[in-house]
Amino acid sequence: MEEQPQGQAPFGQQPFGQSPFGNNPTPIPKNWLVESILVTLFCCLPFGIAGIVNAANVNSKYASGDYLGAQAASAAAGKWTKIGFFCGIGVMVIYVIFFVVLGMGGAMMGNYR
């Protein structure tokens, strides 16, 4: 451990809370808007709506200067988008398995139809 003199930033390191881009303190967190739209359109489950609501929260909170709130909304948007995505995939997989099982059953039962 090296001792740093008080009141002096260590060499080559930004002072805490500041970024090299002066006027923009924190970059806007990912708002998952495009992903939410895709989930709404293709996964056919209303989870995408929750994603879009949270995307709206990310943008409006960031615009009003609430960076922590924007990050929380970003996490929520990501969560709902992923839930919607994996539910959609799950429904698809279950459906295909069901179809395959039915198809095999149908092939075996073919004579009794």
Add this chain to the structure above:
Amino acid sequence: MNTKYILGFVIVITLGVVYYNFNPEMYFFFPECPFHKFLDLDCPGCGSQRAIHAILNGQIMAALDYNLLLVMSIPLLLIHLFFRIYAHLSKKDVILNFWYNPVVPKIILIIVIVFWIIRNIPAYPFTYLAA
């Protein structure tokens, strides 16, 4: 990172070939939306599979009839894809400011909700929107 893109590309191409060749209305191995199956109502995404089949076969009018929202969002999504590829190739972090405008998600949300409600109204001008 690269394997992820290649995998995604392969999946998209495979799905494209499947949806080009098989009409979801004729073959029953396409999954049906649970919302539609159990509530007998259309959700904002109902009709997407048939709309994609119609678009891939060049029948834009039929696709509009299946899911107006999907067809309207395709130009927007293509522009987004173009910007993402450009950002990836030029190694510049191009953020499409459009998506981060505070008003845009609200407008999209209102469009989706209104579309969801009016496509379930069983009266003449709205039945066009139904899947």
